[in-house]
Amino acid sequence: METKAEIYSRVGKEIAAVIEGESSATARYASVACLLNLAFEDFFWTGFYIVDPLKPNELVVGPYQGTLGCLRIPFGRGVCGITAQKRETVIVDDVHAFPGHIACDSQTNSEIVVPVFNEVGELAAVLDVDSTKLKNFDIMDKAGLEAICENLLIGVKT
Ligand code: SME
Numbered sequence: 001m002e003t004k005a006e007i008y009s010r011v012g013k014e015i016a017a018v019i020e021g022e023s024s025a026t027a028r029y030a031s032v033a034c035l036l037n038l039a040f041e042d043f044f045w046t047g048f049y050i051v052d053p054l055k056p057n058e059l060v061v062g063p064y065q066g067t068l069g070c071l072r073i074p075f076g077r078g079v080c081g082i083t084a085q086k087r088e089t090v091i092v093d094d095v096h097a098f099p100g101h102i103a104c105d106s107q108t109n110s111e112i113v114v115p116v117f118n119e120v121g122e123l124a125a126v127l128d129v130d131s132t133k134l135k136n137f138d139i140m141d142k143a144g145l146e147a148i149c150e151n152l153l154i155g156v157k158t
Pocket of ligand 1: 045068069070073077078079080081100101102103104105108111128130
């Protein structure tokens with residue numbers, strides 16, 4: 001059986017190969033959500049919230065795999081909104097103990113949210129991964145997902 005590190009290594013290469021030369025951020029976000037969701041059984045909701053260009057302090061749902069996600073999240077609210085405000089990865093072992101968590105689906109028990117920056121260092125989106133397991137995410141997920149997000153918008157105008 002593949003270890004978590006091996007899965008991140010494999011899926012990282014798959015993602016790099018699929019998005020290479022693609023100029024659409026949406027196509028890239030959709031491909032990442034799909035490949036990550038296929039790679040990890042424990043990922044229950046996998047997708048992106050995009051910074052709304054018309055409301056720069058608000059996230060709007062982007063490509064994802066999973067059950068229905070809420071459409072909009074203001075900066076500073078919920079795990080995604082806090083990540084957008086802090087511009088750094090947040091891991092929550094138990095979402096029910098996280099003040100202000102936005103429960104789009106009550107089956108979610110833990111989550112990790114990683115910021116995505118564009119080529120000029122502006123926040124473009126956040127990657128949100130939710131699991132039905134408690135404490136599903138650790139520093140290996142942080143490293144694996146941050147590596148994917150770091151390269152995600154290279155060569156793309158957002
Ligand atoms: N978990 C998020 C909300 C989005 S969904 O769960 C799809 C949060 O608290 O930011």
